[in-house]
Amino acid sequence: MELLELEFSREIHPVDVIEQVAHNNDWSFERAGDDEISISVAGSWTDYHVSFSWMEDFEALHLACAFDIKVPEARALEVMRLLSLINEQMLFGHFDLWEQEGAIMFRQ
Incomplete structure (x- = not known):
């Protein structure tokens, strides 16, 4: 081929x-x-x-x-778990937590 x-x-x-x-x-x-x-x-x-x-x-x-949207450090683990559940349902792209800034991002 x-x-x-x-x-x-x-x-x-x-x-x-x-x-x-x-x-x-x-x-x-x-x-x-x-x-x-x-x-x-x-x-x-x-x-x-x-x-x-x-x-x-x-x-x-x-x-x-x-x-x-700034994620408080105390809630970061909870938000990462939520983003993981959301990402399981995504066909394309994914959500991340940008730890340095405490910001949520979407990447494709």
């Missing part, structure tokens, strides 16, 4: 598409380079900080979203 390599040509970079969406919704964003963008979105109950990174070698778009 032979591995087939496909060549793709794009008219627009995937991160450029995300930038257009952010611009059209008046969300603040920052481009760290051609392959990265960070967006801040104010929600009704918390703020969302979303980062997208295009990985050319894998033809994949990595997404990470941090919520402005």
